[in-house]
Amino acid sequence: MNATLVAVVLSLVSAAAYAAAAVAQARLAGRTEPSAGVLRMLGRGAWWSAVGLNAAGALLHVAALKYGPLTLVQPLGALTLVAAVPLGARAAGRRVSRTEWRGTLLTLIGLGALLMTAGGGAAPHETLSLPEALGVGAATMAVVAGLSRPGTRPGLRHAAASGITSGVASALTQTLTVAVTDHTAGPLFSWRLLTVALLVSAFAMGGLLLSQTAYRGGLGAPLAVVTLANPVAAAAIGLALLGERLQGGAVSVMLALAGAAAAVRGVILLSRAQERPAPRTAGGDGATGGDRTPADAGPAPSRIVIGSPRKRRRPVLARAARGRAPHAPDPGAPGLPGLDPLAVRTGGP
Incomplete structure (x- = not known):
């Protein structure tokens, strides 16, 4: 050879x-x-x-x-x-x-x-x-x-x-x-x-x-x-x-x-x-300085939903989009600011 x-x-x-x-x-x-x-x-x-x-x-x-x-x-x-x-x-x-x-x-x-x-x-x-x-x-x-x-x-x-x-x-x-x-x-x-x-x-x-x-x-x-x-x-x-x-x-x-x-x-x-750097992961790994991409940023904050625990209602923002603004708050009543206390307590509008 x-x-x-x-x-x-x-x-x-x-x-x-x-x-x-x-x-x-x-x-x-x-x-x-x-x-x-x-x-x-x-x-x-x-x-x-x-x-x-x-x-x-x-x-x-x-x-x-x-x-x-x-x-x-x-x-x-x-x-x-x-x-x-x-x-x-x-x-x-x-x-x-x-x-x-x-x-x-x-x-x-x-x-x-x-x-x-x-x-x-x-x-x-x-x-x-x-x-x-x-x-x-x-x-x-x-x-x-x-x-x-x-x-x-x-x-x-x-x-x-x-x-x-x-x-x-x-x-x-x-x-x-x-x-x-x-x-x-x-x-x-x-x-x-x-x-x-x-x-x-x-x-x-x-x-x-x-x-x-x-x-x-x-x-x-x-x-x-x-x-x-x-x-x-x-x-x-x-x-x-x-x-x-x-x-x-x-x-x-x-x-x-x-x-x-x-x-x-x-x-x-x-x-x-x-x-080329590897894709960043949630929580960071030391090499990425703890940065997170949108996919790894975790779930979005939950919206406030009005209604009883047994039956979920649409958010307040959705009601406002239909032209139905929430009731004015009662300064003397407990509850969330800007929401109808009765709706929060009873689950109805």
């Missing part, structure tokens, strides 16, 4: 696993207080379910990197957002909106254009040297530290940091995969591979925790940022350090740019659709 086809199939299944993990993380973030510590989150079964799904996606992703270059495998990670749309809608008990379908279609078209200009069908064989791996790790930690500083939009900044660390982990993972399966890349056990393995573990766990923090503000926009930052970081390493190249000439470059624009537009539509 063609190596490119194997890489694409494995990437698709990996994206589905990552999408299920993202939905599970978003639901967990919605049920967890922002002040809750990491240890408390680690004690919840939902967290370990998300970790298991992420681990399955990571293993499939590693297998895809064995058969395809970073410039091919990483863009397919954008399908995680496409798969998360129906999964998230089903988890929320709603239908996928028209805007979400439009975003999905644009994302697929853009990915198709990018795949046509991605690296060739040959399996990767280049690996990072020890100085290159250390340089990539140091630069990544500096970028993540800058994005994690306090400021505005922490969810999107944490999502960008998560996407970058995950993309770098993928690039480092490819070095491990090629080195283990291709003995011409150097000795199997060396300081270089041990260092790369430690960096992969640190960045993979860091990306998972950063994404969990980012999903506290919702799933759509943070997942969109993760989806875009991941392939950009990995492709940058592949093109700069691993000798990967895009196919074709100027026409292919223009096609890739058009595909990238379509994919970005699709991701924006998906993120906007998923960020």
Whole structure:
């Protein structure tokens, strides 16, 4: 079987696993207080379910990197957002909106254009040297530290940091995969591979925790940022350090740019659709500030009805509309103001 086809199939299944993990993380973030510590989150079964799904996606992703270059495998990670749309809608008990379908279609078209200009069908064989791996790790930690500083939009900044660390982990993972399966890349056990393995573990766990923090503000926009930052970081390493190249000439470059624009537009539509507030409910839920819609405002106040308890009469306003004004009130008699006390007591006009 063609190596490119194997890489694409494995990437698709990996994206589905990552999408299920993202939905599970978003639901967990919605049920967890922002002040809750990491240890408390680690004690919840939902967290370990998300970790298991992420681990399955990571293993499939590693297998895809064995058969395809970073410039091919990483863009397919954008399908995680496409798969998360129906999964998230089903988890929320709603239908996928028209805007979400439009975003999905644009994302697929853009990915198709990018795949046509991605690296060739040959399996990767280049690996990072020890100085290159250390340089990539140091630069990544500096970028993540800058994005994690306090400021505005922490969810999107944490999502960008998560996407970058995950993309770098993928690039480092490819070095491990090629080195283990291709003995011409150097000795199997060396300081270089041990260092790369430690960096992969640190960045993979860091990306998972950063994404969990980012999903506290919702799933759509943070997942969109993760989806875009991941392939950009990995492709940058592949093109700069691993000798990967895009196919074709100027026409292919223009096609890739058009595909990238379509994919970005699709991701924006998906993120906007998923960020729309849910319908407000009676009594408020904290997110809506206690506002209530007319349908949830409760029953209208009852009108004053004149008549005996056994036989209801029309309201006073209805009688006035027929030209029969109510009797003038008797200041000395008990009863309701503006009503005939006799009518109130006896039930007749």
